[in-house]
Amino acid sequence: MSDGTARLSAWLERHEMEILASWTKNLKEAGGHGSGKIRDAELDAQCRSFLAALRDGLASDGATEIDGEGFASVRDLLSDMSQSRALQGFSPSETATFVLLLKDPLYRLVQSEMASDPTAALNQTWVLSSLLDKLGLFTTEAYQRSREEVIVRQQQEIAELSTPVVKLWDGVLALPLIGILDSTRTQVVMENLLQAIVDQAADIAIIDITGVPTVDTLVAQHLLKTIAAARLMGADCIISGIRPQIAQTMVHLGVELSVVSKASLADAFSLALRRTGRTVSTLKSPV
Amino acid sequence: MDRIPILKLGRALLVTIQVDMHDRLATALEEDLSAKIVASGAQGVVIDISGLDLVDSFMGRMLDNIAAVSRMLDAETVVVGMRPAVAITLVELGLELSGVKTALNVERGMALIQSRLLQTRLEAVEIGDDGL
Numbered sequence: 001m002s003d004g005t006a007r008l009s010a011w012l013e014r015h016e017m018e019i020l021a022s023w024t025k026n027l028k029e030a031g032g033h034g035s036g037k038i039r040d041a042e043l044d045a046q047c048r049s050f051l052a053a054l055r056d057g058l059a060s061d062g063a064t065e066i067d068g069e070g071f072a073s074v075r076d077l078l079s080d081m082s083q084s085r086a087l088q089g090f091s092p093s094e095t096a097t098f099v100l101l102l103k104d105p106l107y108r109l110v111q112s113e114m115a116s117d118p119t120a121a122l123n124q125t126w127v128l129s130s131l132l133d134k135l136g137l138f139t140t141e142a143y144q145r146s147r148e149e150v151i152v153r154q155q156q157e158i159a160e161l162s163t164p165v166v167k168l169w170d171g172v173l174a175l176p177l178i179g180i181l182d183s184t185r186t187q188v189v190m191e192n193l194l195q196a197i198v199d200q201a202a203d204i205a206i207i208d209i210t211g212v213p214t215v216d217t218l219v220a221q222h223l224l225k226t227i228a229a230a231r232l233m234g235a236d237c238i239i240s241g242i243r244p245q246i247a248q249t250m251v252h253l254g255v256e257l258s259v260v261s262k263a264s265l266a267d268a269f270s271l272a273l274r275r276t277g278r279t280v281s282t283l284k285s286p287v
Numbered sequence: 288m289d290r291i292p293i294l295k296l297g298r299a300l301l302v303t304i305q306v307d308m309h310d311r312l313a314t315a316l317e318e319d320l321s322a323k324i325v326a327s328g329a330q331g332v333v334i335d336i337s338g339l340d341l342v343d344s345f346m347g348r349m350l351d352n353i354a355a356v357s358r359m360l361d362a363e364t365v366v367v368g369m370r371p372a373v374a375i376t377l378v379e380l381g382l383e384l385s386g387v388k389t390a391l392n393v394e395r396g397m398a399l400i401q402s403r404l405l406q407t408r409l410e411a412v413e414i415g416d417d418g419l
Contacts, residue, residue, distance in 0.1 A: 064388075194371030201391055228383040232374040234367060234390035 008106075008128065009058035011113055012051065020047055022105040030097055046081060046098075053077050066134045078135065080144035086150070095143045099136045150235045153236065163189045165196040169204040172272045173235075174265065180212030186222040190229055197235045197284070204272040205230050209263045210241030222256040227259055236260075240268035291316045293323050299331035299400045300324065300362075301393070305338035313349045320353060324360045330407075331400030332357050335393050337368030347382035356388040363388060363403055367396035 012019065024047050028040070053073045061068025078099070106128055114121035125181045131179060163185070166174045175193055179185075200214065212219065227237040239261040242250075250257070262268040273280060289312060291374075294301045300323060302316065320332065334350070354364040365388045369377075377384065390396040 023337055191371060191380075194374055197391070198371060203391075203395075225378050229371075229374040229378045232366075232369050232377055232384060232389055233371065234369070234392075234395065 005058045005127070007126070008110075012055045012058065015109055016051060016208055019102075019105045019109065020044075020051060022287050023047055023051075024100055026101045026104060029099065030101060030142065037090060038085075046077075050074070050081075050098075066131065068139060074135070074241055075138065078088050078139050079142045080251055081148040082139050086146040087153060088093060092141075092143055093141055096136045096140050097245075099132060099139050103132050104176050106132075116230050129218040135141075159185065159188060163192050167196075167202075168206070168269055169202060169273065169276075170279070171276055172269070173197065173202045173205045174210045174269075175205060176211065180214070181219045181222050183222065186226060190226045191225060194229060194233055197230060202277055204236050204238065204266050205237060206238045206240055206265065206268045206272060208268070209239065209246075211244070211264070212246075215242075215246050215250055215255070217253060220257060222255065224259075227257075232268055238268045238271060240260060240265045290319065293319060295323075295327055295329065296397070298328045298329055298404060299333055299397060300327065300395075301333050301335065303335040303338070303393075307341065307348055308339065310345055313346065317353055317356065320357050321360065322326050322329070324357060324362050330404055331360050332364045333393060333400065334364065335368045335395040336365050336373070337370065337392070338386060339373060339394060341365075342371060342373045342376055344380050345384065347377050347380060347384065351382070351384055351386055354384070363400060365390050365396040365399050367391065367393050 012223060024044055025041075027043060027047070038114070057066075057071040057074045060068070065071070082095055107125055110121055110124050110128065114124060120214070157177075164176065166176065166219065168174050173193070173196055175189065177189065181189070196202065197205065207223065208217065209223070215223075227239075230237050237257055237259055239257060242261055260271070262271060270280065289306070291302060291304060291306075294303075300320070302320065305388075308362065322327070322355070325333065334353070339346075350364075350366060354366075357364045366384065368388065383389060384386045390399050
């Protein structure tokens, strides 16, 4: 425990109310509560518990190392706070401001307490400044981490949602593809389709690409792979929903899908029914 | 050495692969099968690989070879019961077995061969042959 930080800790305890008042005022002016995303009372509570944790941290050993044991509670507090703010839609700077705005009241505190010795005050300010900077960086990192977690989770959810295999009739499956086909998605699509072919003993799979925005050579290759794999399992594939522009682009690119393709899912379905020996007819009088 | 049994069912031959294929077994199968096609005059070969969960490029090529040889001896090859993982592996290896017909299971493979037999018989009737 160094003298400087222990002294700071003592001052913090003595002047807690003033610091808190000035800090929360600064925060509210600077939009540290995210323009009303959290309530004033909540912000006050967060400030109070952070200051208390900081005081304990400063009083502990190795007080300028925020990785140390003494700062464990400060780190936990900041992680939780950053995480909740990331979810509440705070911007990174709004989140980091929380710690950084504490500088102003603490500098003034140091200056008033050490007015007689400017050199010592400068040193003390420096120690304080680097400590708060580290805490600020830590906050931003925690914020970033939780944002990345959100992105990863959403990617997984999209991947799960994006590859449904639908049973249209006995032995006829449809695979409506939506979005860009990359190699990872093709793998998932292929696995799902093949499993569905086994499970439902399907003869025909209709791959509908109405929702695929662009078809370049790579996407075409992925499609052909899927079709080849389905054929190896004994199922025929029909491609449907190729939009006019896409058909033109594909021809211009020289991409050739050497499979049966139909303009719409309905056409493909009727072909599939015919191939499985069924037909759709209109009733003479509607039921 | 082990041999893979080849069963005769009507005018088709049925090969069920239930053990892990090693290369010598595969070569032996190719020889046995071509001999059996000629001896029995079979018009179709159904190869059931539902027991196979590992496949390499050699296996893929062997299936292609068997199909080519059978076609030369006037028999159609149908590979049935391929597992999804095996299908994906073959496609990734670039082996699409374009010379081989496929079906989901033995039943459908047999139906495929029956329909082919029926068709050749009909054609034979059309040109005034006696259908043999």
